[in-house]
Amino acid sequence: MESSQEHTLAQTFLSTGNQMAVLRDSLGTLKGFVKMATYVQTVDIGHFAPADEREALTREALTREVQRGLIARPRSLSPWMFYDAEGSRLFERITTLPEYYPTRTERAILAGYADAIIAAAHGDRSLPLRLVELGAGTASKTCILLEAALRVSDDVAYVPVDVCPDALELACQNVACALPEVRMQPIVRNYVTHPLQLDLFDGTTLALYIGTSIGNFSPEEAQLILRNLCSQLQTGDALLLGTDMVKDRRTLLAAYDDNDGITGAFNLNILHRLNRELGANFDAACFRHRVLWNSIECRIEMHLESTQEQDVSIDDADLDLHFMPRETIHTENSYKFTDQGIRRLLTQVGFEVRGTWKDSRGWYTLTLACLG
Numbered sequence: 001m002e003s004s005q006e007h008t009l010a011q012t013f014l015s016t017g018n019q020m021a022v023l024r025d026s027l028g029t030l031k032g033f034v035k036m037a038t039y040v041q042t043v044d045i046g047h048f049a050p051a052d053e054r055e056a057l058t059r060e061a062l063t064r065e066v067q068r069g070l071i072a073r074p075r076s077l078s079p080w081m082f083y084d085a086e087g088s089r090l091f092e093r094i095t096t097l098p099e100y101y102p103t104r105t106e107r108a109i110l111a112g113y114a115d116a117i118i119a120a121a122h123g124d125r126s127l128p129l130r131l132v133e134l135g136a137g138t139a140s141k142t143c144i145l146l147e148a149a150l151r152v153s154d155d156v157a158y159v160p161v162d163v164c165p166d167a168l169e170l171a172c173q174n175v176a177c178a179l180p181e182v183r184m185q186p187i188v189r190n191y192v193t194h195p196l197q198l199d200l201f202d203g204t205t206l207a208l209y210i211g212t213s214i215g216n217f218s219p220e221e222a223q224l225i226l227r228n229l230c231s232q233l234q235t236g237d238a239l240l241l242g243t244d245m246v247k248d249r250r251t252l253l254a255a256y257d258d259n260d261g262i263t264g265a266f267n268l269n270i271l272h273r274l275n276r277e278l279g280a281n282f283d284a285a286c287f288r289h290r291v292l293w294n295s296i297e298c299r300i301e302m303h304l305e306s307t308q309e310q311d312v313s314i315d316d317a318d319l320d321l322h323f324m325p326r327e328t329i330h331t332e333n334s335y336k337f338t339d340q341g342i343r344r345l346l347t348q349v350g351f352e353v354r355g356t357w358k359d360s361r362g363w364y365t366l367t368l369a370c371l372g
């Protein structure tokens with residue numbers, strides 16, 4: 001909990017549009033504030049909006065989503081709903097699990113090739129460089145690229161975009177502590193419900209869409225997201241896309257169904273979140289985490305399966321639901337890619353592939369694509 005003094009300070013910054021980020025240590029203790037970029041952007045649920053306004057907008061989006069997804073058959077919920085403070089904390093734990101190879105594989109590729117990636121993305125070193133990261137989370141790998149950016153430019157800005165303000169605060173803290181010379185402009189935004197609107201930038205923009213987040217979307221949805229991103233970039237700008245590749249079924253299933261049950265807790269947290277934020281009365285003990293490999297769609301699917309016949313109400317969304325035993329809520333897809341699939345997706349929306357970097361097993365790919 002924030003002390004009242006911390007709350008007042010944070011509120012002052014958030015409500016006046018002051019260009020500062022709130023810093024806390026890993027236990028959440030307020031440590032200070034860090035100066036951010038010298039430009040301010042108006043956003044729907046921005047870091048600078050008052051917290052109560054932001055919460056109201058989030059509640060509205062949650063309500064719309066449960067009214068859409070839980071009435072439909074089969075039932076489904078959007079994966080952005082995983083990411084409240086607890087969901088983000090659980091995701092961070094997932095990234096350290098032995099079964100969850102994507103994060104450490106992507107980090108190793110970045111560590112090996114960050115200079116080459118920045119060189120390919122930022123041809124004219126005399127220009128300022130802006131890194132815009134979709135779904136930045138805590139930016140745990142981004143400093144590798146920002147360090148490489150600082151080796152070629154002394155004017156580097158970082159714009160992390162995320163639906164979860166708690167993760168974004170940690171991202172600001174990580175970057176500000178490691179690289180105080182980077183100018184930051186965090187944006188709290190749901191890029192699915194409110195497509196990105198970037199300020200014009202007098203320099204090169206490198207958009208980062210890593211962590212295989214694109215895999216959470218169907219090919220049609222992925223195209224829409226990338227088209228929107230494309231529309232925000234200018235000639236000479238680039239996108240670095242991180243994608244998890246098709247591999248053996250057992251490795252894929254284990255990555256989403258770990259022995260310690262952390263991914264299960266992450267999946268079930270959606271129900272706890274609806275209890276906390278929308279007055280629902282889900283009994284999470286009456287649902288279980290289910291993972292399957294859909295070889296036709298080439299994706300891992302996560303579901304929550306009702307273990308018994310049960311009634312659930314979601315008061316704030318005016319919903320009364322009846323679940324049959326084994327009925328499921330589809331909560332996440334994680335599409336897996338091939339080289340041809342990545343190229344097709346990028347070229348369809350107007351990017352030209354300029355470089356690819358992989359790990360030695362070919363499990364993961366980073367692709368740099370430019371707007372020619």
Ligand SMILES: C[S@@+](CC[C@H](N)C(=O)[O-])C[C@H]1O[C@@H](n2cnc3c(N)ncnc32)[C@H](O)[C@@H]1O
Nearest residue numbers: 080083135136137162163164190191192210211
């Ligand atoms: C799979 S995690 C990846 C985090 C980080 N990029 C990484 O590579 O570890 C997805 C991140 O995207 C954010 N996110 C998911 N859906 C989003 C949406 N629709 N709009 C904005 N952020 C979203 C989540 O809050 C989370 O931090």
